[in-house]
Amino acid sequence: MDITYPAGATPLAPDETEGLLLLHITTREQLNHWEQLNIGQAEEWAFSRSHKDLLSQHFICRLHKKMFGSVWAWAGQFRKSMKNIGVQPWQIAEEVNQLCQDTSAWIESATYLPDEICVRFHHKLVWIHPFVNGNGRQARLMADLLAKQVFNNEPFTWGRKDLGGPGKSRSVYIKALKAADEHDFSLLLKFARS
Secondary structure, rough: EEOOOOOOOOOOOOOHOOOOOOOOOOOOHHHHHHHHHHHHHHHHHHOOOOOOOOHHHHHHHHHHHHHHOOOOOOOOOOOOOOOOOOOOOHHHHHHHHHHHHHHHHHHHHHHOOOHHHHHHHHOOOOOOOOOOOOOOHHHHHHHHHHHHOOOOOOOOOOHHHOOOOOOOOHHHHHHHHHHHHHOOOHHHHHHHHH
């Protein structure tokens, strides 16, 4: 398979590409197409019902499986290898559980405004990078679900662009994530609603 990665993307290891379920895929464009079809189905499922376990490791894995399970055999499973971003694989479950607990506490005590809670959750989930691939897309959908189901707000627009390929929107998004790494969430908050 001929895959080129945009700046900031997590490359797949050779053994991870073996998890491709659709063997007719040979280019990045084909992969993007089939993943987007799967993600569309996952979005329909996610927004069509209430999820009592939204802030749980189980739901995070289940949503990832719904988003990528028709394309990748490893969908919904935490990664087992180190990547160019993220915590050590053995730390993933603990970090995800802690993020869910922290977010529940932020909601309960109104520590931040609703959008900031969602954006902080999104940033930390991307930082943990629990899956082989699809982490940004899954974290954005999780933030959208938090906004809609917990706060009854509209989902985020995330620059109104496809962030999967190279371009200005992806550059702005990556810059905003890096600023959030330094505890400045203003750019990510602005981008999320742009």
